[in-house]
Amino acid sequence: MSLHDPVPAPEDAGIQIRNLTVSYDTDRGRFHALNDVTLDIRPRHITGFIGESGSGKTTLAMAMMNAIHNPGRIDGGSVLLEGAGDVLRLKGEELRRLHGRYFGFVFQASSNSLNPLKRIGAQLMDLGRSHGVTDLRALLREAKTLAERMGMDGDRVLTSYQHELSGGMRQRVGIIFALVLKARVIILDEPTTALDMLSQQAVLEIVRTIHQERGLTTVIITHDMGVVAEMADRVVVLYAGRVVEEGPTQSVLRHPRHPYTRGLIHAIPRITGNLHDVEPLQGTPPDLATIPTIGCVFRERCPIRAPICDTVAPTPTSAHGDGIVTCHGVDQHD
Amino acid sequence: MQLARRIVVRLFGGAIMVLVVAIFTFFLVRLMPGNPVAAEYNTLIMRGMTPVQAADEVRVMYGYIPHEPLIDQYFHYLWQLLHFNLGQSISYEGVSVLHIVLSDAPWTIVLVLLGLITSFILGVTAGVIAAVKRSSGIGNVLTVSGSLLHGIPQFVVALLLAFLFTTLWPIFPFGAPYNASLTAGFNLPFIGSVAYHAILPVSAYAISSYGGWMLTMKSSVISVLGDDFVLAAELRGVKPRIRFGYIARNAILPLFTVFALSLGFMFGGSLFIENIFDYNGLGNLLVTSISNRDYPLMSGAFLFITIAVILSNIVADFLYSVVDPRIRRST
Ligand SMILES: Nc1ncnc2c1ncn2[C@@H]1O[C@H](COP(=O)(O)OP(=O)(O)OP(=O)(O)O)[C@@H](O)[C@H]1O
Numbered sequence: 053m054s055l056h057d058p059v060p061a062p063e064d065a066g067i068q069i070r071n072l073t074v075s076y077d078t079d080r081g082r083f084h085a086l087n088d089v090t091l092d093i094r095p096r097h098i099t100g101f102i103g104e105s106g107s108g109k110t111t112l113a114m115a116m117m118n119a120i121h122n123p124g125r126i127d128g129g130s131v132l133l134e135g136a137g138d139v140l141r142l143k144g145e146e147l148r149r150l151h152g153r154y155f156g157f158v159f160q161a162s163s164n165s166l167n168p169l170k171r172i173g174a175q176l177m178d179l180g181r182s183h184g185v186t187d188l189r190a191l192l193r194e195a196k197t198l199a200e201r202m203g204m205d206g207d208r209v210l211t212s213y214q215h216e217l218s219g220g221m222r223q224r225v226g227i228i229f230a231l232v233l234k235a236r237v238i239i240l241d242e243p244t245t246a247l248d249m250l251s252q253q254a255v256l257e258i259v260r261t262i263h264q265e266r267g268l269t270t271v272i273i274t275h276d277m278g279v280v281a282e283m284a285d286r287v288v289v290l291y292a293g294r295v296v297e298e299g300p301t302q303s304v305l306r307h308p309r310h311p312y313t314r315g316l317i318h319a320i321p322r323i324t325g326n327l328h329d330v331e332p333l334q335g336t337p338p339d340l341a342t343i344p345t346i347g348c349v350f351r352e353r354c355p356i357r358a359p360i361c362d363t364v365a366p367t368p369t370s371a372h373g374d375g376i377v378t379c380h381g382v383d384q385h386d
Numbered sequence: 387m388q389l390a391r392r393i394v395v396r397l398f399g400g401a402i403m404v405l406v407v408a409i410f411t412f413f414l415v416r417l418m419p420g421n422p423v424a425a426e427y428n429t430l431i432m433r434g435m436t437p438v439q440a441a442d443e444v445r446v447m448y449g450y451i452p453h454e455p456l457i458d459q460y461f462h463y464l465w466q467l468l469h470f471n472l473g474q475s476i477s478y479e480g481v482s483v484l485h486i487v488l489s490d491a492p493w494t495i496v497l498v499l500l501g502l503i504t505s506f507i508l509g510v511t512a513g514v515i516a517a518v519k520r521s522s523g524i525g526n527v528l529t530v531s532g533s534l535l536h537g538i539p540q541f542v543v544a545l546l547l548a549f550l551f552t553t554l555w556p557i558f559p560f561g562a563p564y565n566a567s568l569t570a571g572f573n574l575p576f577i578g579s580v581a582y583h584a585i586l587p588v589s590a591y592a593i594s595s596y597g598g599w600m601l602t603m604k605s606s607v608i609s610v611l612g613d614d615f616v617l618a619a620e621l622r623g624v625k626p627r628i629r630f631g632y633i634a635r636n637a638i639l640p641l642f643t644v645f646a647l648s649l650g651f652m653f654g655g656s657l658f659i660e661n662i663f664d665y666n667g668l669g670n671l672l673v674t675s676i677s678n679r680d681y682p683l684m685s686g687a688f689l690f691i692t693i694a695v696i697l698s699n700i701v702a703d704f705l706y707s708v709v710d711p712r713i714r715r716s717t
């Protein structure tokens with residue numbers, strides 16, 4: 053396939069996020085959906101983003117690609133891509149080439165990520181043309197192979213319109229679009245929500261295989277702890293737009309340090325194995341309009357709340373070897 | 387194969403609609419106050435014709451005889467209709483209705499289509515701009531222009547144009563589709579004259595339907611811009627030009643339904659517009675035939691306008707199904 057690169061795509065596509073802050077303008081005011089996020093996405097690793105609905109997982113993924121749209125705004129920070137510089141400084145054509153070519157993004161609602169009036173194959177060719185692919189037939193062949201590896205009839209998929217495919221097929225087609233240009237960084241936003249258990253396994257399997265084959269940097273956003281446990285090398289736990297814990301999956305899932313992570317994990321029996329440990333997370337997910345501006349944002353729901361949590365926001369401390377945790381209570385309770 | 391079947395089904399449906407309208411025009415003429423057919427028959431008798439002669443004469447004019455039972459009259463009328471015989475005009479004595487209607491129809495059809503296409507292109511373009519720049523000055527100006535023009539009735543637009551450009555500033559001609567001193571045919575002066583004479587009526591059609599296109603297109607584009615696939619295409623780095631094509635095609639779809647309605651509206655409007663500009667077309671023909679009590683001509687013109695509307699509906703519906711694969715395959 054003749055994909056001559058307009059964008060430098062180094063083998064190791066790591067991402068360094070520094071002090072990233074994103075806000076949304078709403079009827080009730082402007083709220084921070086990401087607050088001073090500092091994080092390293094390691095090259096050749098699969099990183100899982102977890103957190104309750106509204107914790108900012110999608111926003112973080114979008115901000116990493118400099119794709120925050122109105123009413124959102126990136127207020128500050130940087131996203132350094134190895135070999136491409138600060139993504140947040142790119143715009144116009146440069147940014148466009150990065151999208152699709154360097155970043156492959158699979159939508160949360162990927163069942164509707166295609167133009168309903170065009171065949172899948174034609175849209176793949178549009179994608180190829182947009183990125184200077186000269187051999188479009190090879191591109192289609194590649195897409196067909198990917199489709200078949202994900203358990204679909206390649207020819208049928210390429211000649212179909214979106215409405216002729218099932219929800220699960222559409223989701224897999226979304227993944228094909230993310231992979232077909234050989235992007236270096238793949239971000240999958242809840243890639244398996246529309247799938248039954250079997251197709252879910254098949255899709256995760258192929259994502260993992262291709263991740264390894266191509267030495268990709270992969271981010272999987274999910275609600276499903278099982279998916280994280282199975283796929284991710286590292287986990288990032290988000291709460292109210294902040295990274296509260298980060299580290300190697302094994303360590304974070306087995307020995308969660310942050311009370312929120314513990315709550316998330318204990319809410320799911322099959323990870324811990326201990327049924328008597330199962331307890332739902334206390335309280336309701338945070339509302340950006342009402343989260344406290346001083347002190348720890350989690351304290352209202354925290355089982356180990358201390359006086360200091362009301363006045364001082366916790367700072368990241370090292371945990372899980374090379375990870376972090378952001379909590380005042382970690383030393384006493386672990 | 388499926389497409390051919392679809393067209394046949396649609397044409398068949400259209401034929402049935404025409405028949406229904408034919409029933410309507412038939413009884414319309416029959417039920418006119420003073421029963422024109424019987425009146426004509428009586429006049430002829432009074433002029434000294436024999437009842438047989440008078441009946442023949444009336445049959446030539448209307449396609450049926452007043453003293454037959456109604457149902458026989460109707461079949462008579464239909465039978466004539468199937469032979470494209472619409473009877474004879476009363477006001478243009480001895481001239482067949484079909485001939486008159488056919489010579490006037492092209493003017494109306496060309497004017498309506500030109501007006502429609504002009505307003506469609508302008509309205510759709512303005513709608514896209516108004517949607518994309520909706521928070522800026524130009525967007526607001528366009529939206530206000532659309533709402534304002536959308537609210538003005540067609541005949542008011544026509545009267546205003548006629549007053550402004552034929553009376554106040556006599557820039558454009560008035561009456562007749564072309565300068566009668568020129569030889570009709572495919573030559574430049576003639577075509578120029580036709581275009582010159584058509585500008586005002588076409589503008590009237592265009593201005594009165596521009597607002598509708600603009601407003602519909604604007605809201606359609608705004609809704610498509612919010613669709614997931616538009617953001618998805620952007621995040622895949624699809625070129626802006628290709629993305630614009632995606633948006634435009636999706637946004638234009640709902641306009642096809644409006645297109646069909648709009649055609650009917652414009653043919654209806656030809657009654658006012660042609661009358662105001664004294665332009666020889668079907669609309670004007672219908673108006674004058676009503677005031678002349680020329681019933682055969684009236685029902686002929688009416689039937690013809692109906693057929694034009696039904697046919698264009700079929701075309702619009704057909705186009706829609708070509709553009710939207712979801713429709714194409716499901717029916
Ligand atoms: N377009 C928007 N306008 C206003 N607020 C937004 C918008 N998009 C996201 N938000 C807000 O930003 C916060 C983070 O949203 P985000 O979509 O990143 O959450 P998420 O973790 O992906 O949730 P989910 O698991 O439900 O997908 C939420 O509070 C949400 O209400």
Ligand SMILES: [Mg+2]
Nearest residue numbers: 109110160241
């Ligand atoms: Mg999300």
